[in-house]
Amino acid sequence: MSKPALYLSAASTISHQPTFGHAGFSAALVPLDAASALISPDYKAYIDAGLLRRMSKILRMSVACAKDCVVQAGIEQPDAIVVGTGLGCLQDTEKFLNTALTVEGLLPPTSFIQSTHNTMAGQISLSLGNHGYNMTHTQNTLSFEHALFDAAMLVREGDSHVLVGAADEHIDILNDIADRLAFETPVPLTSAASFFILSGTNAGNAAARLADVYTSGGAEYGQEEIDAFLDRNGMQIGDIDLVLHTGNPLSGARQNTGYLPLAGIYPTASAFALHYAVDVLAANGGVRNVLIVNALRKTNLGLTLLKAVEA
Amino acid sequence: MGVCITGIGVVSAIGMSVDENLNALREGRSGIGPLHYLQGTRAGLAGEVKASNDELRTALGVGTEYVSRTSLLGLQAAREAWGDSKRSGVIRTGIISSTSVGGMDRSEVFYKDYLAQHNPDYRLLTTHDSGSTTERIAKELGITGYINTLSTACSSGVNAIMLGARLILQGALDRVLVGGTDALSGFTIDGFRSLMIYDDQWCRPFDESRAGLNLGEGAGFLLLEGEKSLELSGSKPICNVSGWANAADAYHQTASSPDGKGATLAIANAIRRAGIGLDQISYVNAHGTGTKNNDHSESVALWNVFGDHVPPFSSTKAFTGHTLAAAGAIEAVFSVLAIRHNLLFPNLNYRTPIAETGLVPVTRLEIGAEVNAVLSNSFGFGGNNSSLVLTKYE
Numbered sequence: 132m133s134k135p136a137l138y139l140s141a142a143s144t145i146s147h148q149p150t151f152g153h154a155g156f157s158a159a160l161v162p163l164d165a166a167s168a169l170i171s172p173d174y175k176a177y178i179d180a181g182l183l184r185r186m187s188k189i190l191r192m193s194v195a196c197a198k199d200c201v202v203q204a205g206i207e208q209p210d211a212i213v214v215g216t217g218l219g220c221l222q223d224t225e226k227f228l229n230t231a232l233t234v235e236g237l238l239p240p241t242s243f244i245q246s247t248h249n250t251m252a253g254q255i256s257l258s259l260g261n262h263g264y265n266m267t268h269t270q271n272t273l274s275f276e277h278a279l280f281d282a283a284m285l286v287r288e289g290d291s292h293v294l295v296g297a298a299d300e301h302i303d304i305l306n307d308i309a310d311r312l313a314f315e316t317p318v319p320l321t322s323a324a325s326f327f328i329l330s331g332t333n334a335g336n337a338a339a340r341l342a343d344v345y346t347s348g349g350a351e352y353g354q355e356e357i358d359a360f361l362d363r364n365g366m367q368i369g370d371i372d373l374v375l376h377t378g379n380p381l382s383g384a385r386q387n388t389g390y391l392p393l394a395g396i397y398p399t400a401s402a403f404a405l406h407y408a409v410d411v412l413a414a415n416g417g418v419r420n421v422l423i424v425n426a427l428r429k430t431n432l433g434l435t436l437l438k439a440v441e442a
Numbered sequence: 443m444g445v446c447i448t449g450i451g452v453v454s455a456i457g458m459s460v461d462e463n464l465n466a467l468r469e470g471r472s473g474i475g476p477l478h479y480l481q482g483t484r485a486g487l488a489g490e491v492k493a494s495n496d497e498l499r500t501a502l503g504v505g506t507e508y509v510s511r512t513s514l515l516g517l518q519a520a521r522e523a524w525g526d527s528k529r530s531g532v533i534r535t536g537i538i539s540s541t542s543v544g545g546m547d548r549s550e551v552f553y554k555d556y557l558a559q560h561n562p563d564y565r566l567l568t569t570h571d572s573g574s575t576t577e578r579i580a581k582e583l584g585i586t587g588y589i590n591t592l593s594t595a596c597s598s599g600v601n602a603i604m605l606g607a608r609l610i611l612q613g614a615l616d617r618v619l620v621g622g623t624d625a626l627s628g629f630t631i632d633g634f635r636s637l638m639i640y641d642d643q644w645c646r647p648f649d650e651s652r653a654g655l656n657l658g659e660g661a662g663f664l665l666l667e668g669e670k671s672l673e674l675s676g677s678k679p680i681c682n683v684s685g686w687a688n689a690a691d692a693y694h695q696t697a698s699s700p701d702g703k704g705a706t707l708a709i710a711n712a713i714r715r716a717g718i719g720l721d722q723i724s725y726v727n728a729h730g731t732g733t734k735n736n737d738h739s740e741s742v743a744l745w746n747v748f749g750d751h752v753p754p755f756s757s758t759k760a761f762t763g764h765t766l767a768a769a770g771a772i773e774a775v776f777s778v779l780a781i782r783h784n785l786l787f788p789n790l791n792y793r794t795p796i797a798e799t800g801l802v803p804v805t806r807l808e809i810g811a812e813v814n815a816v817l818s819n820s821f822g823f824g825g826n827n828s829s830l831v832l833t834k835y836e
């Protein structure tokens with residue numbers, strides 16, 4: 132089935148790496164060390180100071196990236212806002228749990244209000260004054276791919292520009308939980324947000340094309356699933372210039388890069404990989420096709436195929 | 443042919459199955475009362491499902507204790523909607539659930555022990571994330587592949603139905619089980635109390651004296667099939683999913699706008715998508731939570747869209763309580779029942795119209811009027827407004 136082209140016309144990431152406002156960042160990244168910290172921009176440039184004071188980390192990151200994307204794409208408004216998050220607003224969730232268990236009498240509602248998963252998408256719509264489709268996907272390590280899939284459908288249904296992104300935030304208790312549940316964390320647990328504008332046409336500012344995105348849950352995947360995905364897109368592994376992966380490299384690809392050591396571990400780290408891929412493709416250094424293989428959780432497989440914008 | 447509903451399932455405070463829910467709706471019997479199963483909360487009244495976690499696990503054949511009540515309720519409704527459908531290598535089948543609390547009912551047990559340093563059981567947290575509630579349901583039903591969860595607060599259930607319909611129309615799936623599930627938790631009870639919109643009396647949707655909501659719990663699921671799936675499965679369609687829309691109010695993080703902007707857009711766009719006239723809507727299953735703010739804003743939106751010809755409408759929240767992410771799915775099942783049995787359900791606890799709008803809901807069970815098209819509204823935090831139009835299968 133031939134599908135119309137989808138263009139990535141903006142990308143913005145706040146992470147533990149110097150990603151925000153640094154086009155070309157992919158060329159100079161080094162793996163995160165254990166002491167790495169979130170690199171925050173001056174949020175006051177993006178968010179009203181009164182609002183900012185009440186916003187948790189995940190909300191600040193999301194709203195700033197969203198606004199940055201709208202400026203980069205040079206559009207007034209996106210037609211829709213679609214967000215993926217694996218664990219949602221952990222900081223406010225923990226805060227309200229704590230308050231409810233320790234405070235007698237009337238509880239302050241702000242952290243409850245901001246604990247719901249769709250607070251990012253809601254706050255973005257508020258800050259942009261956007262009345263379009265507003266959705267939040269939360270499917271563990273595939274939350275971002277599901278959001279991207281939804282955004283791609285929206286463009287095929289006729290939307291011109293969809294703001295799509297992902298965010299997750301780290302709170303201290305996660306390290307303790309990972310230890311106790313024996314989750315292996317060879318690289319640090321991190322916070323990040325990445326947002327993009329997915330467009331139906333290229334206004335000259337598109338950095339990459341989204342060729343396809345695929346999710347599969349509930350069963351351990353095999354190489355044949357990746358081969359079938361490439362086959363549906365008329366490609367073979369030898370056509371892939373760069374594979375960004377979480378687990379084992381793919382043999383046959385020209386270059387493999389594990390993205391977790393760069394992004395750190397969070398449920399929507401594949402959104403970091405997407406921005407990394409867009410940045411590589413925008414640099415125009417001979418990379419034409421990029422495949423992102425997200426198997427952060429072994430029973431969930433996310434595949435995203437990007438291509439260079441045709442000259 | 444479009445997108446057909448071929449199976450429905452529901453569990454709520456008024457029953458463990460479609461039949462039990464229908465009987466209570468016919469009899470005007472509310473399921474809201476003092477909490478029996480969830481202990482230690484500050485809620486006076488809530489719409490609790492009348493079964494303990496152990497009873498649910500036994501009935502559903504779920505062995506592990508590490509399962510959230512949200513998953514158990516979802517599985518109960520999903521199994522009923524799935525019925526005796528067969529898995530198929532040819533029919534591409536997916537599942538989309540929705541939840542706002544996920545496994546919070548288990549996480550808060552952990553967190554209490556954690557704060558008290560009272561030997562907290564970390565394994566309780568393995569069911570915390572919302573996606574895992576759906577993964578559990580999918581696993582029990584043997585569904586693999588497209589497994590997804592939406593979380594847009596109180597509009598989630600409608601959004602799952604909408605996404606499922608779009609996936610079928612785009613040819614991404616042939617058949618998809620869609621719905622929503624939420625368990626009561628101390629977290630949400632405290633949350634709505636902190637907002638001062640939890641009524642200690644019975645909730646009174648669309649009544650001038652309304653003073654807030656009563657929370658409830660439960661799940662609703664619907665099996666959606668496209669043309670290819672119907673040919674292969676031989677399922678009998680009950681209704682069509684004909685229209686849907688989601689719009690952002692962009693007014694306030696929790697409150698709805700006084701001019702009902704987002705709700706008006708959702709209602710009007712859903713009816714337009716269904717391709718039917720305003721006068722063809724037989725019944726509106728309103729969001730009608732019983733809060734001052736929602737019922738006013740929703741009334742204004744109904745006025746904006748329908749003018750002087752607002753169709754018969756009611757909120758069924760006074761039966762079930764507000765079941766958050768499950769509400770849109772449970773009420774979609776009720777809307778299917780309205781069409782299937784030609785029923786309009788009563789809006790319990792209503793006496794006096796809201797002064798500014800004067801709208802009067804259906805207050806007694808109405809039988810005999812032909813119900814061909816139902817509009818169902820669900821509006822949530824973050825200004826997330828969704829509407830759905832279901833029509834009789836032709």
